[in-house]
Amino acid sequence: MLRFEGLSKSFGWRRVIHGAAGTLGPGAYALQGANGSGKSTLLALLAGAIAPDAGEVWIDGLSLARDPVRARQRLAYAPDQSPIYPFMTGYDLLDFVATARACCVDDSVMDMVEEAGLTSHLPTRFSAMSLGTQKKFLLCAAWIGNTPVLLLDEPSNGLDLTARAVVERRIVERSATRLTLFASHDGAFINACGASVVPLGELLSPAG
Numbered sequence: 001m002l003r004f005e006g007l008s009k010s011f012g013w014r015r016v017i018h019g020a021a022g023t024l025g026p027g028a029y030a031l032q033g034a035n036g037s038g039k040s041t042l043l044a045l046l047a048g049a050i051a052p053d054a055g056e057v058w059i060d061g062l063s064l065a066r067d068p069v070r071a072r073q074r075l076a077y078a079p080d081q082s083p084i085y086p087f088m089t090g091y092d093l094l095d096f097v098a099t100a101r102a103c104c105v106d107d108s109v110m111d112m113v114e115e116a117g118l119t120s121h122l123p124t125r126f127s128a129m130s131l132g133t134q135k136k137f138l139l140c141a142a143w144i145g146n147t148p149v150l151l152l153d154e155p156s157n158g159l160d161l162t163a164r165a166v167v168e169r170r171i172v173e174r175s176a177t178r179l180t181l182f183a184s185h186d187g188a189f190i191n192a193c194g195a196s197v198v199p200l201g202e203l204l205s206p207a208g
């Protein structure tokens, strides 16, 4: 479902990810590691949000480098924070993501919007939303298309208790047939999601 081999990334002189490799099937996985160890960088590489210096990623068997359109339609990624255009509304974000994934905003996603307390914020511009509200929209957008692979960076950061429970339940619901890989330092959240802990160091080349 998610496979990656030989992934490496440096920022200037600093090598952050070296020789990362792994194969993950359906389930929930919590990527763990110290601050600054490279969890967000690895998730961004797996999502194709940043280009690797070396290595390759396959989403549901499709190469992210060689078959990017079809691979990306099987993938959703919610960074911890995202530079969304300030003039976009909640509606605009959901529509934009659905178009990119060649699908629609279905009832399940609108239920999530309602459960997370976002309905009244749908017409609000991102520039006028709190950080927690922006985060909730990013997470709801990540559920659009019910993609086989879902990558989430610190999904519980800044969420109120209601939204946190919604995201936990949604991750559990996916786990039988789909993959969710998320970076988190939040032990209670990881447990509530029934996630297996994946130490970042175990995915990296020992020579790194």
Ligand SMILES: Nc1ncnc2c1ncn2[C@@H]1O[C@H](COP(=O)(O)OP(=O)(O)OP(=O)(O)O)[C@@H](O)[C@H]1O
Pocket (backbone or CB within 6 Å): 011, 016, 033, 034, 035, 036, 037, 038, 039, 040, 041, 042, 183
């Ligand atoms: N765009 C960038 N340019 C330069 N350095 C970067 C960039 N992105 C990340 N880094 C550096 O790469 C290293 C790993 O950062 P990353 O955010 O991936 O770590 P992390 O494990 O997610 O950390 P945290 O647990 O604090 O969120 C850090 O030293 C960071 O400063």
